Every structure is written in C-alpha cells, then in structure tokens.
Amino acid sequence: MAYPNCFLASRAPCRRLGQWQVASSPCRISVCHSGSRRYLTFQVRAAASPPPAADDAASVASKSIVTIPSSTSAVAAATGDTGIARGGAMDSDIDASGAAAAESGASDTEAKSEEYSEDMQKKMGTTLTYHHELGINYNRILPDLIVGSCLQTPEDVDLLAEKENVRTIFCLQEDPDMAYFKLDIEPIQAHCKERGDIKHVRFPIRDFDPFDLRRKLPKAVTRLAREHNPANGTIYIHCTAGLGRAPATALAYMFWLRGYQLDAAYELLRGKRMCSPRIEAIRSATVDLLVGTEPVLATIGVSRIGTATDFKIAGLDVGWHQQLPLEREEGTSRMVLRRLLQPGRYAYKFIIDGNWTYSADHPTLQDGNNINNYIEVMGRTLPEHLALAQERLLTAGGDLTVEERDELRALLCPWSTHGSDVSGDQNSAVAPQPEWIDKLP
The missing domain is CATH 2.60.40.10 (Immunoglobulins)
Structure with missing residues (x-):
C-alpha cells in the first residue's frame, strides 16, 4: 500500500544492529508492511515535524510502522534513494560472513517472491505481486475481521494480539505453501499456546484452485464461525499472500453469515485491500448449499x-x-x-x-x-423455483432472500454467535460443528 506523504525521520533507530540509520534527506516509503523481526523498523513522520508530546508518542507509533528489508541495497531499493548512510562503525561482534549469509538469504527470498508472483499472475489472471521478504502485511476489513499475508515469526503473533486485538488466527496454507518460503509454523503455534490469549486454527485450501476453494468454503466458514465470536475480538484470516484464498473466505463469511450482499462485500473488501478473490467460486458454493447439485x-x-x-x-x-x-x-x-x-x-x-x-x-x-x-x-433439470434461485445466485448482483439467509445460518452456524446483530453480548461457548459438515469432500 502506498503512503506517498510518509518520510523517514532523519535519525531513525536500526533495532536489529543497535545503530542509527541516517538519511541525508527525506526518503519516500512506497510499501507498508509490519511485524517481522528480520527487517528494519522505522517510525515514520515528516522530516521537519517536531517530536510528539509524551502523551501522543504511543499513538503515533501505533499508526506509523513501516518495515523494509535490512540489507543496504534493499533499503535503497525500497526507498528509491541510494544516498542512505549508516551512522557509526558496526559493532565488532557482528560477523561479516553472517551478514553475507543474511544478504544471500534475502536475495533468495526475493527471487522466490518474484517466482511466486509470476505464478500467481498466470494462474489467477491478476497483476498483483507478493513480496515475502517485506514481512507480514494486512488490512482491517470489518471491525472484527482482518485479511492479510502469512505470519513468519512468533513476533508476528505479538503484533496481531497486542496492536490489533486479534484473538484467532485462521490459516489457510497447505504444508507445501510454507515449505516454499521455508516457513516453520510450529514456533508460531507454540507461541500462541504460550500466550494463551490467541488461538491458531488451520484449515488448508489449495492455492490457485477455484474448485478446491468452492468445495471447501462451506466447511471453512463453519470452522471460522465456530472459532470466532465477533463480540470477543478480531479474527485474522490469511493464506500465503493474502490475495486469493483469504479474501475469498472472508467474502463467503460476510455473505453467508454477516448479512452482506456478495457484490457489495466484494467492493468493500477490494476498497480496503487490493486482492483477487474468486467471487464465482463463492456463487457456485452458494448454489451447492441451497439448491443442491449433482455432477x-x-x-x-x-x-x-x-x-x-x-x-x-x-x-x-x-x-x-x-x-x-x-x-x-x-x-x-x-x-x-x-x-x-x-x-x-x-x-x-x-x-x-x-x-x-x-x-x-x-x-x-x-x-x-x-x-x-x-x-x-447448467446441471439437472430443476423445479422452477430452484432454477430461478440458481440463476439469481449465479448472476452478478444477485442476493439471498431472507429465508435463504436463515437457512445458511442454520446450516453453517447453528449457534448464537452470528445472529443478525453481532454487536451485542453473545454466547461465547464453542459449539460442535453441524453433522452434515463432516460429510463434505
């Protein structure tokens, strides 16, 4: 996400190296990411602005965190300025070979990101890109729902829990997705258990596969609704890049259980996060649930x-x-x-x-x-009322009737946490999944 009016302060702390990062002139930041310990974190404010008052310091920091790669060349690439100099000599205990290895690792990750982006563009028909080396990135879609990219370190758990009030992390990645970027999910899961105030839930869906998404969405939304109470905190839904599976799952959830019309939810989500969810997969999954289908x-x-x-x-x-x-x-x-x-x-x-x-x-x-x-x-010959419902639900602009919404809520979330009003006090007890959901492929 672009922040055209953000500048590096002339003297920003480099927390990884214990040094100061000095810029001879203000430098623009073009991408906003947060959370990974492997990247330099800077407070962003206009170069000429005075420091905030003590009472305002926390609020400024909470709104203006930007993470960029820690290598000098990557910093220059991210800021568009090659005139950044490191103030002071490096500590003698920093091993040069370790720095070279880190630089090589960052380069490998950038190459992986480029390869992943090219694959995503070909298979999803999009021009979007993903930069894993820049760390976690996300957008709040609803007061209690965030869509974003994959967590990379246990520190990302702390960021989401403490800054965003996240109480459930809903991971859609398969094991090969994590292996591709050499992610280790076990420390992340262990840290969630250690904290005790945030759950980590996995529901794998195959990447770049609209049919697998269609088949699994009903069960994914049911699991999501069972694990998340809108009155008790925020849920963080992520896949790898947070551009396909995660926003599609959020859309289906908003459509089926939160009262949104699908196209309106799509525009709302896309207005807050540039992504490419498979809206046709959600339409088809809706018909599967309400009309019933046969091959x-x-x-x-x-x-x-x-x-x-x-x-x-x-x-x-x-x-x-x-x-x-x-x-x-x-x-x-x-x-x-x-x-x-x-x-x-x-x-x-x-x-x-x-x-x-x-x-x-x-x-x-x-x-x-x-x-x-x-x-x-088109499927089998349907009774007229079901044929009309199928046509309506598969057409852009089509919406659910009141009866269909009630039916979906009874199917997918037969407990009290997702009624028509999700803002009041609600029962937070975890209910069992409906029996039918275990019969899904």
Whole structure:
C-alpha cells in the first residue's frame, strides 16, 4: 500500500544492529508492511515535524510502522534513494560472513517472491505481486475481521494480539505453501499456546484452485464461525499472500453469515485491500448449499487441430497445477475431454504442444489482464423455483432472500454467535460443528 506523504525521520533507530540509520534527506516509503523481526523498523513522520508530546508518542507509533528489508541495497531499493548512510562503525561482534549469509538469504527470498508472483499472475489472471521478504502485511476489513499475508515469526503473533486485538488466527496454507518460503509454523503455534490469549486454527485450501476453494468454503466458514465470536475480538484470516484464498473466505463469511450482499462485500473488501478473490467460486458454493447439485457429464472439443499433436487443458475442477489430456474422438478428427463437473462456471486454458493459450472457438472471459475460456455447466433439470434461485445466485448482483439467509445460518452456524446483530453480548461457548459438515469432500 502506498503512503506517498510518509518520510523517514532523519535519525531513525536500526533495532536489529543497535545503530542509527541516517538519511541525508527525506526518503519516500512506497510499501507498508509490519511485524517481522528480520527487517528494519522505522517510525515514520515528516522530516521537519517536531517530536510528539509524551502523551501522543504511543499513538503515533501505533499508526506509523513501516518495515523494509535490512540489507543496504534493499533499503535503497525500497526507498528509491541510494544516498542512505549508516551512522557509526558496526559493532565488532557482528560477523561479516553472517551478514553475507543474511544478504544471500534475502536475495533468495526475493527471487522466490518474484517466482511466486509470476505464478500467481498466470494462474489467477491478476497483476498483483507478493513480496515475502517485506514481512507480514494486512488490512482491517470489518471491525472484527482482518485479511492479510502469512505470519513468519512468533513476533508476528505479538503484533496481531497486542496492536490489533486479534484473538484467532485462521490459516489457510497447505504444508507445501510454507515449505516454499521455508516457513516453520510450529514456533508460531507454540507461541500462541504460550500466550494463551490467541488461538491458531488451520484449515488448508489449495492455492490457485477455484474448485478446491468452492468445495471447501462451506466447511471453512463453519470452522471460522465456530472459532470466532465477533463480540470477543478480531479474527485474522490469511493464506500465503493474502490475495486469493483469504479474501475469498472472508467474502463467503460476510455473505453467508454477516448479512452482506456478495457484490457489495466484494467492493468493500477490494476498497480496503487490493486482492483477487474468486467471487464465482463463492456463487457456485452458494448454489451447492441451497439448491443442491449433482455432477453432469461435460464435453470440451477441439476441431481445428492443424499440425499440433499434444492437447491438454488446465483449470476446470483441477486448478491450474494439473493438466488433463484430450483424446481423439472415435469416428471424428476431433480432440475431446469428457469430465463429470458440478453445475457452475469453470475457467480453463488449452496447453497445445506445451504452449498455454485460449481458443476463439469457445466462450471467453476476461480475468484481469488474462483471457481464459470457460464452460457453463447448467446441471439437472430443476423445479422452477430452484432454477430461478440458481440463476439469481449465479448472476452478478444477485442476493439471498431472507429465508435463504436463515437457512445458511442454520446450516453453517447453528449457534448464537452470528445472529443478525453481532454487536451485542453473545454466547461465547464453542459449539460442535453441524453433522452434515463432516460429510463434505
């Protein structure tokens, strides 16, 4: 998030090295992150401003924390100024080889971030980027709900608990997500238990996979509602970057249990955090819950083959990580893929002789700067009232009826913590999950 009017104070403390960071002139900070002990933390105020009064010091610090990488080159890159000098000599007990190793580790993490961002842009159709090396970042969406990136150290737990009144951390990461950035979740979980005032809850959802998101959202929202009482503190929902799975889970929660219309909730969330949640997955999951769905055999075919020999499809219900082969249709020259799919809209791309592309012969949709093909699976013939409900719920601007909201609340949160008014005194006892939720795939 850009803070164009923020400047480094001319003499800001470098807490890691016990030195002072000195800037010959004010330096702009372009990215706001907080919390990781591995990065320099600066108080931000106008260079010419006088120091705050003692009574105001705490409030200034709480509103103006910026974290940037600790290497000199990374500081210069983050501030856009190569004229930053370190005041004083480094302590003699700081090992040069250790500093070089730290610099190398930071460089490796930056490369990982770039690789992750490129993968995310391709698979989510977005231009967003994620910089793991800058530490935790987040935005408050509701008074009791924050969406952000993954915790990296036990100190991040302290930051969330003490600064943001977080009482539940809801982690959507899978083990491979954490292994990718060499995150160790056990010290974070242990610190939550040690503190005793903050819970750490895991509910893994596969990254960049809208179908896995669709299947797991109902159970995720039920678990979230069981662990979080809006009257008793804030919940922090995170995936890896906090740009896909986490905001989508927050959206479904706001739509199903907090009384928001889905598109309005989407605009509210996106107005506070730049992200790319899969709103179509939430629409489809809503239909799954209220209308009931059965798989339908769908066919995708390619007639114009030319000299190509290898045809695959990515997307659909398997996500962008897997590729499904097309086979030659008997009696024709077409290449086809036949697959059982739940009703809904599925984005996909062709991989032809190893090249990712889309077909102008199939319906297309714009996803950020990306163009995908899609297939609309309508499902079985429904009674008129269910068919109309399905059409309404799958259409942009569609909303739940009062009866549908009551049904979802009874299904997903059959206890008193998420009634129509979540601001008053409520029962904070942890209720068991509804029996039906354990039958979900």
